[in-house]
Amino acid sequence: MNFEYSEEQTMIKDSVERFVREEYGFDVRRQIIASDDGYSREYWAKFAELGWLSIPFAEQYGGYGGSVDDVAAIMEALGKGNVVEPFVPTVLMFGGLLAHSGNEALMSAYIPRIIAGKCLGAFAYLERQSRFEMTDIATTARSEKDKLIINGEKTVVLNATNADSLVVAVRTGGEQFDRRGISLIVVDTDTPGVEVTGYAMMDGQRAANIKFVDVAVAKDCLLGALDEGMDVVDKMVPEALLALCAQAQGVMETLNETTVNYTKTRNQFGVPISSFQVLQHRMVDNFMAAEQARSMLYRGLCAFGSGSVETEYERSRSLHALKAVVAKSSKLIGEEAIQIHGGMGMTDELDVGHFVKRLMTINTMFGDGDYHQKAFNRLSYQSAS
C-alpha cells in the first residue's frame, strides 16, 4: 500500500511548481489570457523542452510512458498555478484519443509532433443539444469514394482557435443517442469548409464553435474503427477526468491556503479575522472537503493505475464518485474563498475569483457533479427483487 508520489513523480511535480512560482505569477497569467492567442507559445515550447508534453505517451513515439499518477502529479501543479496553456485539450484529449486508437499511422504522424510542442489539438464532440450526453451527436460524415464528407456544427471545442488539428466525433450510422454509429475523424483545421468561431471561457481558456460544411477528409483519417469511436472515447475520458480532478485538487488546496493566509492578515474589530471561531470552523470544513477529494483522487488513481485489479464496475463507481465529490468540494471551497475574502473576493484583480472560475469550468467537463452522481446511483442502487 502506498499513497505517495514516487521520487520521479515528485521531481516532475516540483519542476512544474517551480515554473509556476518563478515564471507564472498572477500578472503574467493575466497578460497571457488577455493576449490574442490566449496562451503563451514561449511557455508551450518550454513545456515541450522540459518533457511535460511527453508524459502520457508510449516510448515508441518519443513519450515518457507515464501512468495516470504521473499525469496527476503534473496536473496538480498546473492547478496550483491556474496554468491556462492547453495541456488537457492537446495532450490528454486530442493526444489521448490518438494514443488509444490503435491507428499506427496517425499516432506516428501526430504524437511526436504533440510531444515536440509543434501540434496543438482539440476534441470536437459537444453539440448545441447534447449537454453531457456524449452520444448525442447529429454531425454526420458520409462516405464518398476514398473520402469522408463532414457536415454539422460542434460547440465549446476547447483550444479550437489554436488547434492545428481536431478529432471530430461524427455520426456515421445509427440514431441520435446510439453508441454505435459514432466515428472519430482527425481533421486539420486548415481543411476547406472548417469555420472556427472563437471565444474565451470564463477561466481564460480559448474555445470555439466549429461549422463543418462539406469538409472532405481522407478515410485513413478515421481514428479507431468505423462506427466504434465511443470505444476510444471511453478509454480517453477516464484518464482526462482523473487529470482534471488532480488539477482541481491543486486549485482547491491553493484556494484554501490563500483564504487561511488572508484571514491571518486581515484585521477587523482590532483583531485578525482568523481569530473568529465561526470562520475557523468553516475553514476546517473547507480543509476536510479538500482532503476527502484527495482521497477520492487516490482511489481513482489506484483503480485506474497500471497494477490495478479493480473490477470494471468498481472502477466506474470510483470515477463517478470522484467527479461528484470534486464537484461538491470545489463548489464549497470556491464559494467560501470568495465569501471569506469579503469585498476583495469580488474583485477581478485578486486571483481568488480566477481560481474559482477554473473550478467551475472543470465541473462542467465530461458531466457535472449531479450527472456523475446520477450515473453512480444507476450503477449502485437497484432493487434486489
Added chain:
Amino acid sequence: MDVMFSQEDLAFRDEVRAFFSAEFDPALAKERQGGQGADYKSAIVKWQKKLHAKGWIAPGWPTEYGGTGWSVTQKFIFETERGAAGIPDVVPFGLKMVAPVIYTFGNEEQKAKFLPRILSSEDWWCQGYSEPGAGSDLAALNTTADYAGENYIVNGRKIWTTLAQYADWIFCLVRTSKEVRKQQGISFLLIDMKSPGITVKPIVTIDGKHSLNEVLFEDVEVPVENLIGEQDKGWTYAKALLAHERTGMADVADSKRSFAALKARASDEVNGGVAMIEDPVFQMRLSDIEMELMALEYTELRVYASMAAGGMPGPESSLLKIKGTEIVQAIQELQLQLAAYYGSALPAASEHDVLGHEYAAEARSSYMYGRAATIYGGSNEVQRNVIAKMVLGV
C-alpha cells in the same frame, strides 16, 4: 500509488477472518444492539476472554505487557475485519484508555496489579473525566482529592460515565491543587468502585436506555499507591492518552457494513409500489453518504499507510473522527427514515416486539443514541478547534 496488501498481510487477513467466523457468536452483536441488558456484560466479557485466549485482545499494547507485536498494517487489517464482520469493538475504557496510561506512566507495582486483569477482562473499567461543570473545557474539573497521609480523600461528581454500572474500577482526573494554572493541579487516580462513599446514579438517555451514569464521591478514601505518576501531572498523562486515541475513530468498516444493511432495507421498503432504493431522491441521499464513505476509506488508508511507512499520521488524520461520526449518524438517519411510522412506535413489551418492521425499534434507538457520536470523545466542534489550531495554524 497502489492499495495492494502483501502476501503475508493477505494470509494474516485470512487467519483473522477464519478466527472471527469460527469463534464470534452473532448473538453478541444483537445483545449489544439491543442495549445494555442484563446479559450484556457477560456476553461481552465472554467474547473478550476468547480474544484474550487467542492473544489478540490488545493489539495496541507493547508486546512486553501482552500486545500482539503486529505491524501497523496488521492492526489495520484486524480492525477492518472486525468491523466488516459486525463484531463490536472491545470495551475501550480498560484496554484502550487506562492501560496505555498505566504502562506508560505507572510504576511496576501498578503495572503488575492492573494490566493482567485488564487483559483477561477480570476488571471492568470506566472513565471519570467529565463533570457537570467540565465538558469540553475538561480542565475546569472540580472533583477534589485531598492528600491525607496514606490516602487521598476524594469528593465530587463525575458525569456521562459510560457503563459505570458494571465497573470494578474507575480512572479519574481529580484536582489536587488549586494554587496553579488549572491544567497543572490535576492528578490521575485509579479508584476501586467498591470504595465506601461512591454512588452510581443511572442517567436514562433519549433512546430510553441506561448506559450513562453519574458517579458521586463522598469522602472516598483512595490509597496513595493508586496515583499514576506524579501528583499534579495528570493532565499531561491524559493528553498523551488522547493522542493515542486519535486514529481508529473513523469506523469505516463498521459503517460499510451498516450501509450495506441500509441498502438491503431500502430494497425491501416500498412506497407507491416502488422500492425506496429506486427512488431518485433517496438514491441521492444514499450516494451522498456512500461517496463520503468511499473517500473516508481512503483517508483512513492514507493515515495507516503513512504510519506503516514509519511516519506520523498527517493532517488528514484529524478529520477521521468528524467525518466518521457524521457518516455514522447519516446512516442512522436514513435507517430511521426507512422505518417511517414504525420508527416512532415504541415497542409494547419487549424491545424486539414491534409490528411490521423488526429493525424499526433499533433504527429509532440507534438514531437517538447515535446523536452522542458527535458529542463524545471531544465534540466535533472541539475537533474543529483542534484542526484550526494544529493544521490551519489559526
